[in-house]
Amino acid sequence: MNFCLNTQLSFPYKFAVVSASTGAGKSIPMANSVRIAAAQMTSVNNLAVNFATCSRLVKEAASAGAKLLCFPENFSFVGDLEGESLKIAEPLDGPIMKGYCSLARESNIWLSLGGFQEKGSDDAHLRNTHVLIDDNGNIRSTYSKMHLFDVDVPGGAVYKESSFTEAGKDIVAVDSPFGRLGVTVCYDLRFPELYQQLRFNHDAQVLLVPAAFTTVTGQAHWEILLRARAIETQCYVIAAAQAGKHNDKRESYGDTLIIDPWGTIVGRLSDRSSTGITVADIDFSLIDSVRAKMPVSKHRKPAEFWNRSV
Numbered sequence: 047m048n049f050c051l052n053t054q055l056s057f058p059y060k061f062a063v064v065s066a067s068t069g070a071g072k073s074i075p076m077a078n079s080v081r082i083a084a085a086q087m088t089s090v091n092n093l094a095v096n097f098a099t100c101s102r103l104v105k106e107a108a109s110a111g112a113k114l115l116c117f118p119e120n121f122s123f124v125g126d127l128e129g130e131s132l133k134i135a136e137p138l139d140g141p142i143m144k145g146y147c148s149l150a151r152e153s154n155i156w157l158s159l160g161g162f163q164e165k166g167s168d169d170a171h172l173r174n175t176h177v178l179i180d181d182n183g184n185i186r187s188t189y190s191k192m193h194l195f196d197v198d199v200p201g202g203a204v205y206k207e208s209s210f211t212e213a214g215k216d217i218v219a220v221d222s223p224f225g226r227l228g229v230t231v232c233y234d235l236r237f238p239e240l241y242q243q244l245r246f247n248h249d250a251q252v253l254l255v256p257a258a259f260t261t262v263t264g265q266a267h268w269e270i271l272l273r274a275r276a277i278e279t280q281c282y283v284i285a286a287a288q289a290g291k292h293n294d295k296r297e298s299y300g301d302t303l304i305i306d307p308w309g310t311i312v313g314r315l316s317d318r319s320s321t322g323i324t325v326a327d328i329d330f331s332l333i334d335s336v337r338a339k340m341p342v343s344k345h346r347k348p349a350e351f352w353n354r355s356v
């Protein structure tokens with residue numbers, strides 16, 4: 047086993063990051079860290095095709111030593127026509143989710159499924175639900191997207207997510223081998239208060255932001271927003287993205303990113319429109335050192351400070 051030494055200069059002081067390599071070119075995570083991966087894909091309106099893609103990416107992630115693979119919003123289906131998503135929406139104990147639970151169990155890997163079309167409270171609505179599955183195939187948490195994308199994208203399409211989707215109301219943070227995960231979806235990214243809650247009231251260390259950003263807004267805002275969330279919360283951010291043309295009407299920006307708590311991009315695919323994975327090690331000592339050197343949790347004003355009558 048040989049050791050490769052790479053010194054990360056992104057922090058205000060030099061520190062050596064030593065990662066062991068197996069000699070076969072595959073490094074293994076440092077002592078106080080764990081390997082994760084984020085997937086990028088172009089989901090289509092075919093459940094079996096998307097499941098096959100996800101299965102292939104799971105194998106890639108597992109062979110890279112990742113213990114968690116994060117998939118983007120709409121991983122299992124992107125509708126072509128109006129209402130197609132509603133037709134395939136299922137409950138969490140339906141065949142679609144059962145298939146992904148088996149995939150997690152058989153591959154011995156945790157899966158973050160960034161936006162499952164979960165059957166809603168009536169036939170006209172679904173929930174856009176982020177499902178976290180452990181490596182035994184058990185559902186560990188579900189979070190339904192809180193902020194719905196009702197937006198007239200400048201120079202792009204008009205979206206009305208609330209016309210077919212019910213908004214979630216619950217903030218979800220869950221303990222895992224990858225730290226305490228703050229669970230969100232896509233458009234939530236634009237609402238910093240959710241991430242402030244996840245960090246400061248729910249002790250999140252790693253924020254999950256699976257998405258299907260439009261090409262117009264992705265070009266303008268995707269990386270900036272993600273790096274801002276990582277910096278202001280001092281958390282890792284794992285942002286698995288839909289990429290490329292889903293059909294003749296819909297295209298996603300892509301650019302799957304993994305960002306460390308200092309705001310440094312530590313994972314990215316070279317082609318933001320390709321299908322594949324990017325891998326990074328969650329370094330818990332980096333989270334602790336960033337937070338110790340810049341104790342924003344001690345410096346921030348309490349809620350009552352802002353609500354006081356002046």
Ligand SMILES: O=C(O)CNC(=O)[C@H](CS)NC(=O)CCC(=O)C(=O)O
Pocket residue numbers: 119120125131161174194195205206207232233236258259260263264
């Ligand atoms: O369509 C679905 O099934 C799931 N929902 C989505 O993918 C929605 C559109 S309806 N997309 C976004 O939220 C993109 C946000 C975005 O692009 C931004 O915030 O800039």
